[in-house]
Amino acid sequence: MTVEAPTGRVAEIVGRIVEAHRGSRGPLLPILHAVQAELGHVPPSVVPLLAERLNLSRAEVHGVVTFYRDFRAAPPGRVTVRVCRAEACQAVGGQALLEHAVASLGVERGETTPDGAVTLDEVFCLGNCALGPAVQVGDRLHGRVTPARLDALIGQCR
Numbered sequence: 409m410t411v412e413a414p415t416g417r418v419a420e421i422v423g424r425i426v427e428a429h430r431g432s433r434g435p436l437l438p439i440l441h442a443v444q445a446e447l448g449h450v451p452p453s454v455v456p457l458l459a460e461r462l463n464l465s466r467a468e469v470h471g472v473v474t475f476y477r478d479f480r481a482a483p484p485g486r487v488t489v490r491v492c493r494a495e496a497c498q499a500v501g502g503q504a505l506l507e508h509a510v511a512s513l514g515v516e517r518g519e520t521t522p523d524g525a526v527t528l529d530e531v532f533c534l535g536n537c538a539l540g541p542a543v544q545v546g547d548r549l550h551g552r553v554t555p556a557r558l559d560a561l562i563g564q565c566r
């Protein structure tokens with residue numbers, strides 16, 4: 409599949425970010441983080457542009473984008489729900505809670521519901537280990553989240 413380089417606003421933003429990192433060593437990762445911070449995701453169309461500007465192959469850039477789960481190819485939903493998968497939360501039902509979220513929302517980790525309301529994600533420790541299972545909904549942290557409470561929190565996002 410051929411992906412054309414972006415034009416217009418995306419190209420302008422990516423160009424500005426690349427310029428800001430000119431001369432820095434190993435700039436690809438910080439550039440990708442900056443692109444995601446500004447656009448909310450890393451569109452596949454920026455891969456050829458970054459490859460050209462950084463003198464890398466498209467495969468190299470694509471490999472980095474897809475290796476790190478932090479980078480999303482599509483815009484996130486209006487709210488992101490992050491379920492903690494680190495050890496302390498796993499010990500008190502974090503995995504079951506995540507599986508409940510997958511079933512309840514009908515999307516896998518990293519995906520967004522078709523209505524664009526919720527992106528489901530996993531996270532490895534929210535710093536709320538004593539109150540697991542921990543979940544972050546948007547900017548708010550919640551502790552001792554049960555499946556029923558998670559459903560209620562998700563319901564408030566819609």
Ligand code: FES
Binds near residue numbers: 532533
């Ligand atoms: S292990 Fe879940 S918040 Fe730290």
